[in-house]
Amino acid sequence: GTALAIGGTVFILFFAAGAKISHLGGLGAVGVVGIIAAILYEPYRMRRLLAFSDPWSDPLNSGYHIIQSLYAIGSGGLFGVGLGRSREKFLYLPEPHTDFIFAILAEELGFIGTATVLILFFLFAWRGLRVAIAAPDIYGSLLAAGLTTMIILQALMNIAVVTASMPVTGIPLPFISFGGSALIFTMAGVGVVLNISRYVSMK
Structure with a gap:
């Protein structure tokens, strides 16, 4: 997951720096081939891929994780079961406090809560990229774009995993x-973007 987030950030930075679309397309094709080769090289990666495509084919082993995540999301409904009242986090859903916290959030706060989180990430991306576009120099622009992209890609990938989209x-x-540690580095990145925004006229 981290490798994909870093690779996606580098791809966006190349685009922001003015790389040609044809070059980016070739780079993307090489990346896709590399990902396919990596999946085929290790059998457990193939099992993960098959579990993602049909988790109910092995509900007690490779598909268990994602099935419990979907149960948590579905149980939340529109308004959720209430803050702190999740049932899935009690020995049903593995890693409910880290990688699958979004599923617990969906169960406890429902569609309203998850939509609010998505809107907040969208606003963060919008403001971060506005800082990058209006930065007074190339270095500041690319730095703001890279940090914003890295955080948003992590959020999108986490949510995609929890909702069985990848x-x-x-x-x-x-x-x-x-x-x-993850929070420290994320906040440090936000601090750098905020520092760049001090030299930008945001309207």
Whole structure:
């Protein structure tokens, strides 16, 4: 998961720096081939991929994780079961406080809560990219774009995994998942973006 987030950030930075679309397309094709080769090389990666495509084919083993995540999301409904009242976090859903915290959030706060989180990430991306576009120099622009992209890609990948939109990868949800080291580096990145924004006229 981290490798994909870093690769996606580098791809966006190349685009922001003015790389040609044809070059990026070739780079993306090489990346896709590399991912396919990596999946085929290790049998457990293939099992993860198959579990993602049909988790109910092995509900007690490879598909268990994602099935419990979907149960948590479905149980939340529109308004959720109430803050702190999740049932899935009690020995049903593995890693409910880190990689799968979004599923617990959906169960406890429902669609309203998850939509609010998505809107907040969208606003963060919008403001971060506005800072990058209006930065007074190339270095500041690329730095703001890279930091914003890295945080948003992690969030999108985490949410995609939890909602069974992509195979399971171990990546936390920025600002929300338990873990001090991840929060420190995320907040440090936000601090750098805020520092760049001091030299930008934001209207």
